[in-house]
Amino acid sequence: MSFGTGSTSLAWKVGGRLSVRALLFDARVLMRHPHERARKEQSRPAAPIIEPDVLRADTISSMLISQLRDHCRQQGLSNVGDRDELVGRLTDFLAKAAVTVEATASAGAASPRDKYADKLRSRGAAQLLHHGRDADAGGPLLMTEFGRVEKEREKAVRRHSESERRAQVDTGGYAFQPGAKDLLHYLDMRGMLRLLLPSDDDDDVARMEAQAASLAESLQVPPFATSLDPAAAARARRGEAEALGEVAEALDLTPGSVMVVSDHSTVVAAARRARMLSCYVAKPIEGRPRRLPADFCVDELSLTRGCIEECNGATFRDGNTEIISRYVGGD
Numbered sequence: 001m002s003f004g005t006g007s008t009s010l011a012w013k014v015g016g017r018l019s020v021r022a023l024l025f026d027a028r029v030l031m032r033h034p035h036e037r038a039r040k041e042q043s044r045p046a047a048p049i050i051e052p053d054v055l056r057a058d059t060i061s062s063m064l065i066s067q068l069r070d071h072c073r074q075q076g077l078s079n080v081g082d083r084d085e086l087v088g089r090l091t092d093f094l095a096k097a098a099v100t101v102e103a104t105a106s107a108g109a110a111s112p113r114d115k116y117a118d119k120l121r122s123r124g125a126a127q128l129l130h131h132g133r134d135a136d137a138g139g140p141l142l143m144t145e146f147g148r149v150e151k152e153r154e155k156a157v158r159r160h161s162e163s164e165r166r167a168q169v170d171t172g173g174y175a176f177q178p179g180a181k182d183l184l185h186y187l188d189m190r191g192m193l194r195l196l197l198p199s200d201d202d203d204d205v206a207r208m209e210a211q212a213a214s215l216a217e218s219l220q221v222p223p224f225a226t227s228l229d230p231a232a233a234a235r236a237r238r239g240e241a242e243a244l245g246e247v248a249e250a251l252d253l254t255p256g257s258v259m260v261v262s263d264h265s266t267v268v269a270a271a272r273r274a275r276m277l278s279c280y281v282a283k284p285i286e287g288r289p290r291r292l293p294a295d296f297c298v299d300e301l302s303l304t305r306g307c308i309e310e311c312n313g314a315t316f317r318d319g320n321t322e323i324i325s326r327y328v329g330g331d
Contacts (some may be wrong), residue, residue, distance in 0.1 A: 019311045020277065022193035022225070022253055024244070026262035027215065029281050029301060032175040037284040057094050060087055174218050179302025184221045186305055190312070193225040195247060195258075197267065198233050205229055226251065239266040241273035248276070259295075259311075261304055268294050279307050 043185065047184040060068070068086040072079040077089050187194055196215070198208045228236065228247060235243035248258050260271035261279045271278040280294040281301050291297045296307040 018190070018192065019257065020192065020259050020308055022195055022248075022251065022259070023187060023255040023304075023308070024197055024247065024258055024260045024271075024276075026196040026197045026260075026267055027211070029198045029261055029263045030174075030176055030180050030219075032177055033283055033285055035285055037286075050314065058090065060090050060094075102178065134278070174215065176219065177301040181219045183302060183305055184219060187308075188222060192308075193251065193253075194221075195251075196224040196227040197236060197260075197262070198227055198230070208233075235255065235269055237264070237266060239270045239273075241270045244270055244274040244276060248274075259308070260303075263288075265289070265292055268292055277311070279304055 012205060059277050063071075065083050065086065068083065068090065069079040071090055072086055075093055079086065080090075118171070122163050184194060198211055208230055209227060212224050214224045226247070228243070232243045232246065244258075244260065245255060248255050255275040256277065259277040259279055260267065261281060262268055262271075263281045265280075266282050268278045274296075277296075278294040279296040279298065281304070282288060282290045282293045282297060282299050284299075290299075296304075296310075298304055298307065
């Protein structure tokens, strides 16, 4: 298969057989509701703790012969022989290792404190030492002052890292649902269109287009393929199926190849009447139903990926896999 400019990759061939070709996201489903309750963490049984096989004198006799051979190989010993020979080799090895450690300790090896002091002296920072000739020669430095400087430095580092994290996660002030960015990126990598049903807070076309662009920029994904105009969005939120059907027709898509993802019953009902696939996201809000008549019902937005893969099949790639498509040359 050629990977030059204009080549057709396997990802493109897989995308040509998708059942769901576009997802229409309700703008509200992407963001957290002010009254949304925090979800309780599900308690899962703790996995058993398996300690690695440690070579100790008291465990050699209880090891399997395969373990004995592995330890002999790791220590550079011969692993040929019966069980008694392998045990004898490992026992002698541990005895020699213990003698070496004792000889090193009795020879007066440098302690970590002495090594650190030598490093300070080599770097010309003997004044940081508080005892002995180094302190007299370099002048004492109060530990309280030194500790205060270190604390200020740590605070500055934390403030900088926090500001960087906020700038990377969200630049528009939105409170997105967990996994929203990964879900949209997954759709891009599988070649599905992303459509947006904007909120009905405004009826100005320019401001609604700016909102769609701001959402994409904050989520750090490419722009949405299209966004409904204020009139069509208002009709869809009133439950008019024709408004959703016009979007699919404008993109030359069949209604059955579009999935509508929303947390409002009227939008879900409009999608069903338009013969589109519907996915209801049940947010943990007081009074909201947990289930609705829909093709799919999930408790979290990130679980929508499972609904998509139920229709299109599971992908063999992760969402962040770099691929060569027919639009990007590989030269």
